[in-house]
Amino acid sequence: DTGVSQNPRHKITKRGQNVTFRCDPISEHNRLYWYRQTLGQGPEFLTYFQNEAQLEKSRLLSDRFSAERPKGSFSTLEIQRTEQGDSAMYLCASSSAGEAGAWNEQFFGPGTRLTVL
């Protein structure tokens, strides 16, 4: 399967614990995005990388959230001291970089569903 993969698919944790999610993008894609989606809402942008550089972070992203893409391939999203409000589906997507700053189609992974008890 050459699509975007995410692990784990489901995570249940207790409030206050740290969690880490992994995303493996399509291999030739240099852009990687993280989104959060709650029921009935559209994907909410969190952050994106071009290669290993984190180019943008949402102002909504608290300092408990951190993302890395150390070698420009897979990425991890860590949430520290989880809160019940963090419960959501965390989606990863990848794309190739468009010309002159254009944004190409994004390919989404299946997501990691986080439940904070």
Add this chain to the structure above:
Amino acid sequence: GQQVMQIPQYQHVQEGEDFTTYCNSSTTLSNIQWYKQRPGGHPVFLIQLVKSGEVKKQKRLTFQFGEAKKNSSLHITATQTTDVGTYFCAGLRVTFGTGTRLTIIP
């Protein structure tokens, strides 16, 4: 910041009826993308529009980008049960719209 609103939020149609969702941005967009998300699934890219007034068709789906590049629409002709899902538009800087959830009454 940029906001992208979609109307309606929900749409229930009889199978065979047409369906339209509208996307409106608070700012001018350089391009717009449309995605479909099936229940329990992840968003899947449908199309990208770039030019003012552009119209693109994919079988029963017609996508339009407004002249001012601040709005867009998706029209589905003769809906089928396979069209069920939520349709999102996405503007520049990875801002997704609020989505229109389409349900089909057989």
